[in-house]
Amino acid sequence: MTDRERVAVVGGGPAGLAAALKLAEGGVPVLLVERGGRLGGRPIEFGCKATDRCAVCSACLIAQMARDALESPLVEVALSTEVTGFSGDPEGRIVEFGGRAEAVEGVILATGYTPAEVGPVKPEYGLGKVPGVTTSLELDRRLRSGELLEGPPTSLAFVQCAGSRDRAMGKDYCSRVCCTYALRIARAIHHRLPDVRMTLFYQDLTSVGPGFDALVDECSGFMRLVRALPAKIHREPGGSRAVVCYADTIGGALSEEPFDEVALSVGMWATHDTAANSLFALACDEWGFVTGAAHNRVLFAGACAGPISIAESIEAGRVAAAEMLRRVLPGPRGTVALLGSDERCAALAEKEGFATVSATGLKGVAGAFVAQTPDGDVPVVGAIIPGIRADSQEEALPPHVRSLWSKHALERARSTKTLVILPDLRAGWCRAAHEDALALAAERAGARQRTWVVVRHAFTGEPELEQLMTRAREAGTCVIHADEDPRIDSSGVTVHDPGLGRELTLKADIILAAPRLVPTDAQRAALRGLSLAGARGHTVPQNPHLGLSATARRGIHVAGWLRDPGSSHMSARRSEDAAIAALTTASRGSAAVDAEKCAICLTCIRECPHGAPAITWNEEHEKDLAYIQPEACAGCGVCVTLCPAQAITFADYPDEPILTALEGANAG
Amino acid sequence: MLGKDAAAFLCRNSGALVDAEDPGLLGEAVRVVVPCGGRVDVLHLLKAVENGARTVVVVACHIDNCLSLSGTDEAELRVARANALLVESGSAARCAICRAAANAPADLRKALSEVIHPVGARGPEAEEVTTA
Numbered sequence: 001m002t003d004r005e006r007v008a009v010v011g012g013g014p015a016g017l018a019a020a021l022k023l024a025e026g027g028v029p030v031l032l033v034e035r036g037g038r039l040g041g042r043p044i045e046f047g048c049k050a051t052d053r054c055a056v057c058s059a060c061l062i063a064q065m066a067r068d069a070l071e072s073p074l075v076e077v078a079l080s081t082e083v084t085g086f087s088g089d090p091e092g093r094i095v096e097f098g099g100r101a102e103a104v105e106g107v108i109l110a111t112g113y114t115p116a117e118v119g120p121v122k123p124e125y126g127l128g129k130v131p132g133v134t135t136s137l138e139l140d141r142r143l144r145s146g147e148l149l150e151g152p153p154t155s156l157a158f159v160q161c162a163g164s165r166d167r168a169m170g171k172d173y174c175s176r177v178c179c180t181y182a183l184r185i186a187r188a189i190h191h192r193l194p195d196v197r198m199t200l201f202y203q204d205l206t207s208v209g210p211g212f213d214a215l216v217d218e219c220s221g222f223m224r225l226v227r228a229l230p231a232k233i234h235r236e237p238g239g240s241r242a243v244v245c246y247a248d249t250i251g252g253a254l255s256e257e258p259f260d261e262v263a264l265s266v267g268m269w270a271t272h273d274t275a276a277n278s279l280f281a282l283a284c285d286e287w288g289f290v291t292g293a294a295h296n297r298v299l300f301a302g303a304c305a306g307p308i309s310i311a312e313s314i315e316a317g318r319v320a321a322a323e324m325l326r327r328v329l330p331g332p333r334g335t336v337a338l339l340g341s342d343e344r345c346a347a348l349a350e351k352e353g354f355a356t357v358s359a360t361g362l363k364g365v366a367g368a369f370v371a372q373t374p375d376g377d378v379p380v381v382g383a384i385i386p387g388i389r390a391d392s393q394e395e396a397l398p399p400h401v402r403s404l405w406s407k408h409a410l411e412r413a414r415s416t417k418t419l420v421i422l423p424d425l426r427a428g429w430c431r432a433a434h435e436d437a438l439a440l441a442a443e444r445a446g447a448r449q450r451t452w453v454v455v456r457h458a459f460t461g462e463p464e465l466e467q468l469m470t471r472a473r474e475a476g477t478c479v480i481h482a483d484e485d486p487r488i489d490s491s492g493v494t495v496h497d498p499g500l501g502r503e504l505t506l507k508a509d510i511i512l513a514a515p516r517l518v519p520t521d522a523q524r525a526a527l528r529g530l531s532l533a534g535a536r537g538h539t540v541p542q543n544p545h546l547g548l549s550a551t552a553r554r555g556i557h558v559a560g561w562l563r564d565p566g567s568s569h570m571s572a573r574r575s576e577d578a579a580i581a582a583l584t585t586a587s588r589g590s591a592a593v594d595a596e597k598c599a600i601c602l603t604c605i606r607e608c609p610h611g612a613p614a615i616t617w618n619e620e621h622e623k624d625l626a627y628i629q630p631e632a633c634a635g636c637g638v639c640v641t642l643c644p645a646q647a648i649t650f651a652d653y654p655d656e657p658i659l660t661a662l663e664g665a666n667a668g
Numbered sequence: 669m670l671g672k673d674a675a676a677f678l679c680r681n682s683g684a685l686v687d688a689e690d691p692g693l694l695g696e697a698v699r700v701v702v703p704c705g706g707r708v709d710v711l712h713l714l715k716a717v718e719n720g721a722r723t724v725v726v727v728a729c730h731i732d733n734c735l736s737l738s739g740t741d742e743a744e745l746r747v748a749r750a751n752a753l754l755v756e757s758g759s760a761a762r763c764a765i766c767r768a769a770a771n772a773p774a775d776l777r778k779a780l781s782e783v784i785h786p787v788g789a790r791g792p793e794a795e796e797v798t799t800a
Binding site for chain 1 (some may be wrong): 672675681682685688689698699700703704706707708709710711712713715716719720721729730731732733734735736737738739740746766767769770772773774775777
């Protein structure tokens with residue numbers, strides 16, 4: 001423990017754990033106060049949703065983070081403890097907890113959320129009364145423990161929006177994550193129990209994060225997606241199943257359908273911790289989510305500020321910790337290379353205490369990078385490859401369709417009589433495209449102008465977009481939620497409107513769509529040069545350990561759409577934040593090379609995904625040798641086992657203890 | 669459940685955490701915690717067999733969930749290589765890989781049940797396997 005006062009982190013869920021570990025990584029001692037009896041928050045009870053591959057839900061990271069916090073010498077964990085007092089005096093901030101009073105540098109609040117209490121507020125759903133009615137959380141728990149595998153239902157229904165998007169109960173906001181959560185559970189169940197018949201009742205499928213479209217498409221192949229919210233769930237007369245009563249929004253028919261089990265997708269509610277709110281002088285929105293703190297050294301992160309996924313919560317915790325580190329340890333933090341120009345990204349980095357330099361290339365490893373600039377080489381601590389629209393190339397659109405981001409087309413579109421905008425025709429879910437489409441539609445309020453915006457994605461989890469849509473509708477725009485890709489010809493667009501149950505032909509002078517963005521040749525070259533290029537030239541984000549911005553190369557971060565083609569403005573901003581928060585990452589391991597054995601075969605260089613091995617001149621042996629750069633090493637030991645000459649040794653996990661332990665394996 | 673005549677290599681980010689949550693899954697098997705499934709060498713697998721292990725299991729992360737990115741794939745190659753060497757030497761293929769996340773005890777239970785019997789049933793009793 002250093003002499004420096006500690007930072008208190010209140011809450012041991014994903015955001016709190018991420019903040020605590022990030023602070024400890026930065027050398028700041030942490031006091032982690034958790035109300036419950038164990039670390040991990042609610043997600044520690046969530047099961048794995050993997051099929052043959054990881055589902056990238058990040059739930060498994062929580063156990064790893066809890067272990068790391070308990071093992072960290074810089075993190076003191078106080079379980080079953082609540083903060084009872086706080087003095088925000090700049091001369092001496094004091095946190096009182098568990099009968100103790102400790103001086104702290106600051107506080108990060110990560111107090112999480114409360115699952116919607118659906119039973120009392122939605123009695124018509126019969127939770128706790130009708131056999132077979134349960135919650136998605138309970139279903140997840142049974143999937144995790146294996147109970148579901150032992151006694152699977154024949155038919156299973158998911159009912160979305162239980163406890164959110166419901167004005168009657170004062171929760172007229174979208175909980176954002178429930179659609180993805182339910183679909184991932186359904187896919188995991190189908191993988192393990194392919195005979196279970198599943199149905200999902202929904203209002204709108206809300207997209208959060210990359211891969212949502214593919215998830216919906218995959219689930220559509222084995223389960224029914226019914227656009228309707230049940231009015232009532234009752235017990236089957238003379239039976240034991242739960243009967244779901246609903247009016248199919250698309251078919252229009254009133255239906256009653258029995259299921260063995262019905263899982264209510266419970267929304268996320270604010271914790272309404274009035275004691276904590278007054279203790280830390282927190283401001284909250286109408287639903288009780290934290291929106292601000294009066295003290296300069298009190299920050300908040302995670303689901304206490306609104307519905308948020310596990311991955312987003314982890315990143316929010318890291319970003320809050322980076323902000324706290326800046327406040328606790330002010331001063332210059334080195335230079336960051338930006339491979340590509342992005343003023344916003346540069347401003348964010350500079351706000352965090354980093355100087356920035358625009359670079360054309362990068363050499364070296366984390367902690368000792370050298371950025372190549374027109375003015376010569378510059379040492380940098382890390383690099384960000386920003387993904388911004390202005391830097392990009394657009395893929396070709398179909399005939400008769402113009403780019404939503406073409407200035408010339410936009411000018412014409414403002415004055416033309418009839419306009420159809422297809423923001424997700426090619427780009428998939430892209431917040432920027434929806435924002436620009438709705439803003440353009442809202443501008444067109446001319447008496448003889450007619451505007452249609454055809455979307456396939458709901459944006460109920462994005463309040464700003466909802467407001468824009470309202471403005472566009474008030475200006476006379478017709479927003480159509482289509483369930484199929486539209487057909488386009490020279491006279492207009494034909495779409496299938498599931499609400500009307502028939503096709504509509506929209507005559508248009510101009511058809512606009514958002515094209516899919518692809519990296520420029522320079523961006524491709526930069527990614528390829530760093531061994532980061534994936535399919536289509538974008539980087540590959542499908543690994544929960546990489547979060548929103550990290551890459552296989554430590555210290556190099558890719559932000560925005562360049563990482564994920566469907567990335568929105570909001571996630572671009574978040575990934576830029578995350579990139580900056582993660583720039584000063586400590587080394588995780590070190591391997592040494594035996595000079596006598598190394599044959600410079602380059603196997604380690606070829607195989608290491610982190611770019612840790614390099615060939616350097618060894619003064620002592622007067623020859624070139626492989627060298628494992630500790631700053632870049634991830635500590636996996638893969639190179640140790642791959643080296644044909646067995647020249648690499650790993651100090652933290654040498655062979656001898658492994659072989660000794662194996663001596664105990666015998667028939668006894 | 670595995671007996672004393674089994675060895676389990678556990679990735680510290682997946683297998684070791686599941687084992688900590690439910691130690692009964694791996695029974696009396698000798699545990700070796702490794703930083704990543706990719707750290708497991710053919711030598712380690714053969715050494716376990718040489719010492720008398722009838723079943724050798726590597727519990728590693730799912731594809732796309734490896735902290736080291738390629739560790740699980742590497743572990744799978746090592747297991748295949750070790751089995752090939754065992755069969756070549758006239759012994760039985762006794763090594764297997766199970767993929768499980770830190771929060772998936774039920775998945776590991778199922779994966780183990782699928783590999784234990786086939787592994788144990790393949791070929792004759794463990795024979796002497798000499799490793800360098």
